[in-house]
Amino acid sequence: MTDLGPVVWPPAPIRTERLVLREPEARDRAATVELLASPEVGAYLGGARPRDELERAMPGAPGRRPGLFVVDLDGAMIGRITLTKGTGHLRQAAGRAELGYLFLPRAWGHGYAAEACGAALDWFAGALPGEPVVLATQTANVRSMRLAAKLGFLEVERFEAYGAEQWFGEWSPVAPSA
Numbered sequence: 001m002t003d004l005g006p007v008v009w010p011p012a013p014i015r016t017e018r019l020v021l022r023e024p025e026a027r028d029r030a031a032t033v034e035l036l037a038s039p040e041v042g043a044y045l046g047g048a049r050p051r052d053e054l055e056r057a058m059p060g061a062p063g064r065r066p067g068l069f070v071v072d073l074d075g076a077m078i079g080r081i082t083l084t085k086g087t088g089h090l091r092q093a094a095g096r097a098e099l100g101y102l103f104l105p106r107a108w109g110h111g112y113a114a115e116a117c118g119a120a121l122d123w124f125a126g127a128l129p130g131e132p133v134v135l136a137t138q139t140a141n142v143r144s145m146r147l148a149a150k151l152g153f154l155e156v157e158r159f160e161a162y163g164a165e166q167w168f169g170e171w172s173p174v175a176p177s178a
Helices: 026-037 051-057 112-127 142-151
Strands: 019-022 068-073 076-085 097-103 133-138 154-161 164-171
Touching: 019 112, 026 051, 026 076, 026 097, 068 112, 076 112, 097 112, 112 142, 133 142, 142 164
Parallel strands: 097 133
Antiparallel strands: 019 068, 068 076, 076 097, 133 164, 154 164
16 A cells, blocks of 8 residues: 555656656556566566566556656656555565656666656655655666665665565655754
8 A cells, every 4th residue: 555645646747857757647558568568677676577467457547546657758658656655565665655666778878767766756855854765676786776876875774585685775855954
């Protein structure tokens, strides 16, 4: 269950220099299937999901839920960001706000993930002031580790889960100075 507490959902689209973070729409279906079926995207997530299974499971628009943003570049989905609070897939994240991100391989290496995740974290800091955000990724996922550092996540611990070493970090919004 996702719970963002008193946050009104969905927020107005969040605009950055190049991107728009918005709710999923019917036009995002094909890109969502491509994202979840990508072997490159699934490499550190237990593998890609079968395309035919995704096609059957998603007959229409991708699901909407609080905390899920589509990352849009020039009117097309290039990725998804989740900022959710709930039980978490790892005990370390239980009850805490957690950042997740998936981008299509063709969007890698352009700074889109840092731009989009930074904007989502800024929005979150404004919506829930002072609340930290956690992130978990496999240590083998070098790109994700670099992104976490660039976003300002600090390592809390490393542990074994899902058959691989995991990195767990926390981001705290900067308190305004008086």
